Amino acid sequence: MARKHLVFHGQVQGVGFRATAQSLAKQYGLTGWVKNKEDGTVELEAEGSAQDLQSFTREIKEGPSPFIKIKAVEEDDYDEEKGHRKFKVIY
Template identity: 55%
Template sequence: MSRSHIVVHGRVQGVGFRATTKQIAEQLELKGWVKNKSDGSVEIEAEGDPASLKEFVDQLNEGPTPFAKVQAIDIEDFDSEEGYEKFKVKE
């Protein structure tokens, strides 16, 4: 299992990005959280199978909603897990 800290930049707030991110994470059996940042980006912490994490980032990069426009994704990978029980949207 692996863990990634992800920051997505672009038009990613107010377009259903967090809810769709949660749906994708649950489909891929990833655990963690997603939240809006004050600078307009979205921050994600996800853990699970490395192949699932890669697929997750690929889907985020495509813009998971029709109104989202992803400009850049920053990723930091970790070997350790936090032990999240589910994937949730943080306020």
């Protein structure tokens, strides 16, 4: 199991990004959270198998919606998990 922390830059707020991320995370069986930040970015932390995290990250970077336009992604990988129980949107 692994954990990934991502910060998405671009047109990522007000375009359904968090709901899309939550839906995708559930499809891959990932746990964690996603939230908007005051600087206009979206921050996300996800846990699960390394393969599921890789697939999830690849799919979300491709912009699963025509309204989501990602310009840059800050990405950090961790071996230890925090033990999230589900994937939630933080408001």
